Amino acid sequence: MSDKPGMSEIKKFDKSKLKKTETQEKNSLLSRETTEQEKQAGES
Structure with a gap:
């Protein structure tokens, strides 16, 4: 544990x-509607 800084160093x-x-957000989540459409497309 000696590789962690001491409290005095942190202060x-x-x-x-x-x-x-x-x-910058790189990977945005899909909306609920888009997810449902993809589920339906995969089932048919």
Whole structure:
């Protein structure tokens, strides 16, 4: 467990040095209607 930072190191961490990033959703979930249509198409 020595590879984990100690509490004193965590308290000294400077968040302002982190880079700002934009989150982009890559895989959106299908709507309920689309899922139902695909189920019906697979059954026929």
